[in-house]
Amino acid sequence: MTHLYRQAWPLVRAAADAVRGGNRIENGAQFAFDGQKLEPAASGKQPILAFDHGWRSLLPASDERQVCLDMYLPLIAARTDSPLVLGQLGQSLDGFIATANGQSHFVTGPTSILHLHCLRALSDCVIVGAGTVAADDPRLTTRLVDGPNPVRVVLDPQLRLPITHQVFSDGQAPTLRVRARGVPLPAQLESANVEDIEVDTLAGKLDLRALLAELGSRGMRTILVEGGGVTVSAFLAARLIDRMHIVVAPFVIGEGRPGLRIPSADQLRDCVRPPPRVYALGGDVLFDCDMRSHSPIENAPSIIRKVL
Known part of the structure; x- marks a missing residue:
């Protein structure tokens, strides 16, 4: 520290x-x-x-x-204003968040991991997809920093995850398991440590706007979408990310599981180009992008600031 x-x-x-x-x-x-x-x-x-x-x-x-x-x-400002959805990914120079076989511990360095725990401590809840839980078995707690654990929200539309994963069994923080409406909950997946909610689907996928409305009704104002790449990309493609933290680690994986993947524009001028603020996190570089800003990219600060 x-x-x-x-x-x-x-x-x-x-x-x-x-x-x-x-x-x-x-x-x-x-x-x-x-x-x-x-x-x-x-x-x-x-x-x-x-x-x-x-x-x-x-x-x-x-x-x-x-x-x-x-x-x-x-x-923090979002707590007394409109809700804020923060996306977060750590990736290699060539844009991968894990190796081809799914190994991702750890793509980014220890300073960036500390930063991630800070983000959790400032968030009311942290969202991950079933793929991230299956691959990493994360705890999604703030054990590295001083701060409260967020509510853990696991998107498992078809209930494919066993109840043995830590987020379902450790009791360290409240856990919401989100499934597609109409999918039955088997008795063997029930747990006193988990609250189950159903969300409508659109084109076979969870309706993310409906999910955010449900979380908002529970008083969750700052929402961290932590992973993996598929889940963060889905929120970004739906234009539901207000701010994006992408940490780039200085090494090359070569081939693996990609980070952000959204439908491409035909012309470069039509691509998403948020003005970034850039910080050094140990040996990694953080791009803090305001996805709601319409300021010209030329007006973005150019200095790299060391944080941790």
Whole structure:
């Protein structure tokens, strides 16, 4: 765990905790930080964050914590505004997230794994597809950072996963298993650790908009779509991703399981081209892309900022 993380993360966590559960904060409010929690800025206390339809740092650019706030604060703002769907993938230079036989532990380095756990801690829920659970048996917890575990949402339309996977059996966090409406639930797949929900289908696939509406009705405002490539690509193709974090590791797999795959445009000018912010995560490079922005790509910051 790096020095910068130790310095910045408590402040990020405090900002997230201040609005967790839908707590409302007045626009224009300013807050000081006592090392554990935010408190209204009063006489003699230096304001460190301001709220104006989302969090804004008041730290000087020279403060080393600023780069972490720059990356993480936009992911907290959604809690008191419209929901935010964040897609995340880690891939090789040649665009693969795993080898041909499915090995993916770990494509990205330890700093990027720490960053992923930070994203989980800032999210109300984390979504993965059945393929990711089958291949990796992930826990989807925040065990590497200080923060609450998100609700784990497993998309298993035809209920092909056994109940022995960790997300269904470890009881570390609430788990929602999503199946296609009308698919019967066998008795051997029932578990006290799992809540099952049904979602309508479109063209044989889960209706992702209906899924997001269901999650929203449960108070989930920041939604992390963690993997795998098929699941993240489906959300992106449906234009449901608000922000995309793609971490590129400096090595070549050669052939394997691809990352993003969406229907192609006929002309390059019609391709999705979100303006990126670029950060160094150890030896990896993170592209933080605002998928809702219409700013010209030329206006995107060009500097690479080291975070962790």
